[in-house]
Amino acid sequence: MSLQGAFRALSDPTRREILLLLSRQDMSVGEVCTRFRITRTAVKKHLSILEEGGLVSAQTQGRERINRLSPEPLAAVADWISYFSQFWDTRLDALQAAIEADTQAQQQTSPPAPEAEAPETGVIESGTIETGAAPRTSGATAPANASRKDTQDE
Amino acid sequence: MNDTLVKTVFFNVPPATVWRFLTDKDKLGTWFHPARKDLAEGEAFECYQTSETGETSRHIWGEVLTADAPHRLVHTFEIPAFSGVATTVEWVLEPIPSGTRLTLTHTGVARAMGDAALPMLMALDAGWEEHFALLRPAAMAQAA
Structure with a gap:
């Protein structure tokens, strides 16, 4: 099971809506279409992405394709x-960023922070103490999450 | 299943300062979500979100079980997806020579979620979406 596909499928609000509908009952493409103000082609595209993500399975019944929720990957996700x-x-x-901003505002002596490398995050797991997790200095101020954002690209 | 999260973080300010950020309704808004009123022992609290139309809705709420300033704060932590099951968050603030060591312990998450995976995913709003995006690399790493 490709978790990547499941995440892609879940990344879109319309697809999550479709999943919610399918969690209540199985639906044909046409039935799904009646719930959205988007084209049938767009709905079919969403359904195929959901299917690729393993979150929906489609079964042919007569002329219709009936879509059914496959909740298993959700547990993994x-x-x-x-x-x-x-x-x-x-x-x-x-x-941390908020407290630093507050401290600097009170001191009013903060020179503009240089474009620094995003510091090591001060958050560590399970009480393990790393020397690198010392309190940040004002020079190391970075926007919250800066050290993480760059790891999110596909 | 391990149902407890522990995070430790250091600040170069005294515990009293950190405490304000954990309990002051407006200070909470600078890093979490603003609360309707300051957190106080024995009282309910509610952090809210403001929609584009200016309406506010409760986002995270609970009850403050212990507020021993500036040492220890314990409160229940509920979100809509928990459907009534409270988790517990404990904050311990310890003075260290250079400031404060803050330890967060969040228990009961997996239990509270139960089979609520789908409703939870549906409840993802803009704020949670961001966290969900962050989960991706973690889950990928775990799946690899």
């Missing part, structure tokens, strides 16, 4: 511990 781990990493980065 929905690793909630990872999800919330990332959630807190993002928030804690934002907290």
Whole structure:
């Protein structure tokens, strides 16, 4: 199972809507079309991406293709511990940035931060202490998440 | 299944400063989501989101179980996808020579999610979308 395909399928709000519809009942392409104000071609495209992602299976019944939700990959995608781990990493980065901004505003002595490499994140797992996780200095200020954004490209 | 998340992060400001960012309704908005009122022991709290039309809706909420300033804050943590099952978040602030060590412990997530995978994914709004995007590389690495 390609997790990549499942993520691609889930990345679009219309496709997530379609999944939600299919979670209630199986539907033909035509039935799915009645729920959206987009062309039949667009709906079919979404369905085929969902199928490629393993989230929907389609069965031919007579002249119709009946689409059915395949929830199995969702379990793999929905690793909630990872999800919330990332959630807190993002928030804690934002907290560090917010506190730094606040400190600098109070001191009012901050020269503009140079274009620095995004610092190592100060967030570490399970209490493991790294020397690299020392408090950031003002010179190392980076937008929250800067150290992560660059790893998200496909 | 390991159902506990632990994060440790360091700040070069004293615990009292960090504490304000965890409990002040407006300071919470600078890094999390703004709260309706300051967090106080024994009271419910609600962090909200503001839509494009200016309406606010509760986003993350819970009850403050312990607020021992500036040492320890414990609160339940609920989101719509948990459908009524509360998880628990504990913040421990320890003074260190250069500032504060903050340890976050979030328990009960997997239990709270249960079979709610699909509703959760459906509930992804702009804010969560960002986190979901971040999950991708992690999940990829795990699948590899």
